[in-house]
Amino acid sequence: MPTKTLQIPTADGRADAFAAFPGDGERYQRYPAVLMYADGFGIRPVLREMARELAGHGYYVLVPNYFYRHGPAPVVELPEYIGEEARGAVFAQVMPLIEAYTAEQALRDADAFLAFLTEQPEVGPGPVAVTGYCIGGLLATRTAVAHPGRVAALAAFHAPVGADGPGSLAKLATEVHFGHAESDLTPEALGELNQGLDAAGVGYTSEVYPGTVHGFTMSDTDAFDAAALRRHWERLLPLLGRTLERDGEPGHPPR
Secondary structure: OOEEEEEEEEOOEEEEEEEEOOOOOOOOOOEOEEEEEOOOOOOOHHHHHHHHHHHOOOOEEEEEOOOHHHOOOOOOOOOOOEOHHHHHHHHHHHHHHHHHOOHHHHHHHHHHHHHHHHOOOOEOOOOEEEEEEOHHHHHHHHHHHHOOOOEEEEEEEOOOOOOOOHHHHOOOOOEEEEEEEOOOOOHHHHHHHHHHHHHHOOOEEEEEEOOOOOOOOOOOEOOOOHHHHHHHHHHHHHHHHHHOOEOOEOOOOOO
């Protein structure tokens, strides 16, 4: 499967990125695009593998390093497995990067990432989807809110999607799936979030994945839950199939 390491021009510099897409590289094809935001640990082997997995279903998947202002990925040195012993030290390095990444910077970057996608020869002309994990899910949500005419689908997993308040979802104009970790929010917080989605008038599913903790999709962490990762694909792939165009045709379930 073809992959690329890319440089995305932004208002604040150049963001390095990873892209995966179908094909053997011998013939020209165009695919619907998915902008995938990594969790706070950033681009690393597990994210590259997830991008390849998604690309194998017929999508051009772009994973940008949104911490590029601090250097190319990996911005912090990561162990192969982020277990309990390593987690504290890794978080001590990652949290200042997350805290320094302002909403204004994120929106400028989203503009640049979406503009970049439109220029790629492998990307079709239709709308795109955005998905993300952990803090990346919040970034995906902000991107969808800011670009209602460009984003056709939003999916976020174990993400603080309510961090900007349920009223922030009012401008959503896309189909949504939120997959929450059981440990991440109370029933009251879930109800408030879903009320915000109801008020936006969008089609959505917003559900707690039973028995999960924050980070359940990431196989290089202690939080990983294989059953929840499968459920994540079972929710994400049909959503993309319904909403993204292929060769100018409306979205349909992926092959």
